[in-house]
Amino acid sequence: MQDLSRAEQQVFSVLWRNKKGLTRKSIAKFTELSKATISRVIQQLKEKKFVKESDPLPTTDKGRPYSILKVNNEKLLIGGVYIHSKTMNVVLGDLSGRVKHARSLDHSRNDVLEKLYELPKITGNSFEEDMSKVLVFSIVTPGIVDEVTGSVIKSFYTPKKMVNLKHLGCEWKTTLEIENDANALLVSEMLLGSIPSKDAMYIDREFGASLVLNGKIFRGPHGGAGEFGHLQIDPSGPQCWCGKKGCVSAYFDPKNLKQNFSDLVPNSSQKMNDHSFLDFLSEMYSENHSKEFIRLFEQLLDKLAAAITNVVDLLGLETIVLNNLNPFFSGKAVDYLRKKVFELSMRHAELEMIILKVTEQKLLRTPLAVSIARILGVI
Ligand SMILES: [Zn+2]
Incomplete structure (x- = not known):
């Protein structure tokens, strides 16, 4: 495919976002392109089969007949x-x-x-x-x-x-x-x-993150942006596989958690696989386990909240999207996390935390x- 020109992208974008279709006049209003440009671009998009046009519809008043332009879903x-x-x-x-x-x-x-x-x-x-x-x-x-x-x-x-x-x-x-x-x-x-947002941070189930800034994915020069899991929360914290100490990923490493919570969880849970163990910890917290368990678990969530807030404040973000398959982004854990991030962040009034339910x-x-x-x- 030859990439669409900027004007073609503009016209196609407004049609794509307005599924019911638009008249030429409305396209002009949305794109602020001239009438002549819109006519030319629509002709090009029709030839490329991106867009289709209805037969002219008569107007009820004395205006000229008009047609509706829509994304052409049948051809491409x-x-x-x-x-x-x-x-x-x-x-x-x-x-x-x-x-x-x-x-x-x-x-x-x-x-x-x-x-x-x-x-x-x-x-x-x-x-x-x-x-x-x-x-x-x-x-x-x-x-x-x-x-x-x-x-x-x-x-x-x-x-x-x-x-x-x-x-x-x-x-x-x-x-x-x-x-x-x-x-x-x-x-x-x-x-x-x-x-809806044009600026957002998304954190997935393994603490990888994505950033959208100004409506575009921010990647960094070689695609390495978004290493949320390797934000260092404490330079004297546990060793991370990346070489640093005290990264988010190190604190949430199932092996470290099994060790740290060993006195507070049933012995049988130590044999669980990594994902099941993390789910189990989060469920124990939701079920209001012992005071000591809650204290230790909330200390962990405080670290996560600090890392999230640092990014939010650095970039002035207003939308955080969390993957619900991450055990710390569900149940009571995410309620606590939300409360903490809102308490800590500087622009909390505008902040929105969305839990993304990932489905097949x-x-x-x-x-x-x-x-x-x-x-x-x-x-
Ligand atoms: Zn690391």
Whole structure:
């Protein structure tokens, strides 16, 4: 796909956000473009099959007949794949983000790339759609994505090395967009969900974070922004795997927590897997366990609140989005966290904390949202 021009993006964006369609006059009001520019751009968007126009409708008063312009959902196809730790979900859909075809593929840590190479076969055989007809195809992946080079590092399938995915776009003859999973989910919720803000921080279940500033993902020069988990809360705190001491991730490391809470939790809980143990701690707090347990748990939440507040105050953010699959972002734990962050932050009157309920359906449409964001020019 040849990227849309700035004016085309502007017109397409207002039509995309106004699903019922708009007249030329309303488009002019929203975009502040001249009448002549709007006519030219609409003609271009119609030729590219992004936009369709209704037959002229007669007006009830003496005005000229007018037509309604809408996003053309019948002609163009977008798609993507979301790489999870054991499966990847391939999806194709329309320009509005509606899923048309979806399929889940199992993979192991070692064959993620092989499975990616097979995707055109999947879209051809299972969906009867040609990959080269897909306008934009997005790869949503854990790890750090360098936008410029198209390489992924620090993901479960890229041990100690960098994996470059950019060439897949040429092979598949489609426009490829590669996006980190936390960034992608935030973009998806802003475009297709109910997060209205143009500036927000999103924290996921492993304390990775994404930032949207001025309506755009903030990545840093090489995609490394958003390492919320490695904010140092106490330089003499527990050792973190990153080399520093006292990072958020170190305080919330299940191994450290098992040790710190060992006198306060039943012995059997020590055998739980990491996720179950964290869920268990959060549930114990919600059930008002012993005073000593509550004190220790709230000390932990105080550290998390301090880290969140530091970022909020530094950037002047007004929206915090928390993934509800993180055990510390649910139940009574998140109530306490909210109270603390509001107490500590300097602009608390404007602050909003949204708990994002991550569902299968939301994850499925996420790659489509990334493809739409590419077309709209917002990532
Ligand atoms: Zn660290």
